[in-house]
Amino acid sequence: MSLTGSEKPQRKTRIQRANEQKILEAALDVFSRNGFRGSTIDQISEAAGMSKPNLLYYFKSKQAIHETLLARLLESWLDPMKELDPEGDPLEEILNYVRRKIEMTRDFPRESRLFANEIIQGAPRIKPILEGEINALLETKAKIMTKWMDEGKIKRVDPKHLIFSIWATTQHYADFDVQVRLVLGENIDNPDQFEKTKAYLENLFTSLLKID
Amino acid sequence: MSLTGSEKPQRKTRIQRANEQKILEAALDVFSRNGFRGSTIDQISEAAGMSKPNLLYYFKSKQAIHETLLARLLESWLDPMKELDPEGDPLEEILNYVRRKIEMTRDFPRESRLFANEIIQGAPRIKPILEGEINALLETKAKIMTKWMDEGKIKRVDPKHLIFSIWATTQHYADFDVQVRLVLGENIDNPDQFEKTKAYLENLFTSLLKID
Amino acid sequence: MSLTGSEKPQRKTRIQRANEQKILEAALDVFSRNGFRGSTIDQISEAAGMSKPNLLYYFKSKQAIHETLLARLLESWLDPMKELDPEGDPLEEILNYVRRKIEMTRDFPRESRLFANEIIQGAPRIKPILEGEINALLETKAKIMTKWMDEGKIKRVDPKHLIFSIWATTQHYADFDVQVRLVLGENIDNPDQFEKTKAYLENLFTSLLKID
Amino acid sequence: MSLTGSEKPQRKTRIQRANEQKILEAALDVFSRNGFRGSTIDQISEAAGMSKPNLLYYFKSKQAIHETLLARLLESWLDPMKELDPEGDPLEEILNYVRRKIEMTRDFPRESRLFANEIIQGAPRIKPILEGEINALLETKAKIMTKWMDEGKIKRVDPKHLIFSIWATTQHYADFDVQVRLVLGENIDNPDQFEKTKAYLENLFTSLLKID
């Protein structure tokens, strides 16, 4: 479940690959913390341990770094949903999706905040991608769920709102991390808390969907 | 349910009050759209129909506008939760809270995004407020819920995670508005869609909490 | 024959007018010496005795200063040609044009170099203006000359090449000032030299055009 | 009439020579189009099909390329004037000079613009060369002309102004190429237009100098 999988096989030296990686890693850190406008190339180049012009030798502009980052992460961000198997046991498939989602939230909170930042501000930079990819995927998966409901295998609810609530409840732990910590004293990076959270969400969606 | 509650009773002329109000209204618009760093005083003063120096006559700095805005809105933002009545019918009380929350999300999406922006970025400007007010309120209400659970009036779940999931699922429709619109073609400002959403969430939390 | 005549009557304070003037004067100096790319806002703001941001408070960008400058000067730059009177004595009219041209070259050498710089580099910023205004004017005047030739009042030559050679021979003293000084030890800012130059050019075009 | 004449006979491999040539050719293109400050090493190295560091292996700096270019071209640039033969027929000699000048303007317009750019901006990089070579040559040739005038073989005019006007009228077609094209729709690279221009200039200087 790599979040930065391999890309277009271009002729690149080892240093190039390494530096691009360093930059994207640094940029993820900075952008997810401060948003696009709130982040400066200085911060990123500092975090990447490299001079500003050198950073711009690898990426044309701040914008370009941001776009590359979003594009590369989007794929993996959608992975958990792709695995939803129409042939599997309906409730178990959905619960597994919830579990993978909460695991990703734990393991990649910066990625979650990166997208949250972007979308809250109207997704000015990735609307096109959202429009195409996400919509298509979500439509497909919603249809699978509808079929399951038609077959009486899970309770009938609006599948799109169901997906929204899975996204919202899981990503909340990454996006609103500060608030969660203020209330709980810890967050899902703590194993105990992770288990409690997972249990709560499993229960939430089981209650909603399980046919008695 | 005013979102800009009563101010400290200071000696202020009518014009002063009116201008402060104009500024805060403009700032809400701009900040909720672009975040703190992404917003400029120029944008705000333009939106407020007022010169930059005049705006800074009313508020010492950009920071000050932002803080004032957050402080004034926080109060009303927490109102729905305050109304949770320990004497009322447990399930109905919680569902009413969910209803008030989704109504607020519909009526004040900019306020929701303002807070979301702030919290995602680590709440650098309002952590202290969150630490005090919210925590206290949430602790109180969580205890009420626990009592209800102890009395067997609703199913037992972690009350704080319950509150998180209510926040997350409702605010999602404001904070991720773009995405919701991309998927549904509309959002809860459309009456039909509002009803569907409300029904889905009522069902979600009823399923979770109702004792059969 | 002001080169910076009065412009669009806008609501501007005295300071505004004065500063715009100071900036344009400074910019003329700098741009005519170094070309557009070779000039920096720092140089201009320094020459105008004002801070860089303040300069940009009056003109949006370096580009904008340059364009304003060219636009305002173009008008007066074409004045001498406009005065060519179809009713006047043909040879005398043309000689008067030559005289006015060489006077302008003496009095406004920076303006001449500003245009020369721009046109040598392909006129990237004022091609449209050239295409319209100059062409129209030149066409008109060429027709007048042709009529004079048809009437046998001056010798027949290609009127457009005639105009080119008037432009070239007069402006040369501004545009190639360094070279002229290297050869003559002085240039037309010296009254003696001015008279000699004028006499040479009068002779040149009289020889070409006069019917014996 | 090579414009890049013979070089100081140094020990250089064939590749070296070829690369220097490629660089100078590319630099001529770029410098004549954008001026010194407006040209970047990137542009030149790109045009030369060679990496930036490699280019700087052949020439120490951007400055060095420019200087080399000017020095090498100057020689050939002056060639037409050198051929002015004191023993020839005066008028014919001068007309031949005009013809060679206009031919050079047609064949080497970039070279003309390179010098024009440099001189308009005060010749900061080649003043010394101008001071020496050109002056000497021009002085010599002016004396020849004066002698012809003393002998009554051509009309008496100021020989230096005469040379200026030959330079100005011929080079105009290269330096102000854009303007010429805007007015005529074509320039002297078109054979017809070349003939017309040559005829006009021959007539201009014949009228001026011919003893009836």
Place this chain on the structure above:
DNA sequence: CATGAATGAGCATTCATTCAT
């Protein structure tokens, strides 16, 4: 010879804030 990688200095422009009136 040749090039990928790296950088200090510079440059146009933005922005929060202050000054003067």
Place this chain on the structure above:
DNA sequence: TATGAATGAATGCTCATTCAT
């Protein structure tokens, strides 16, 4: 109160040049 004028401190980005191989 209100605003035109002014600026120091960024900020994104460019460019000549150098380093290492």
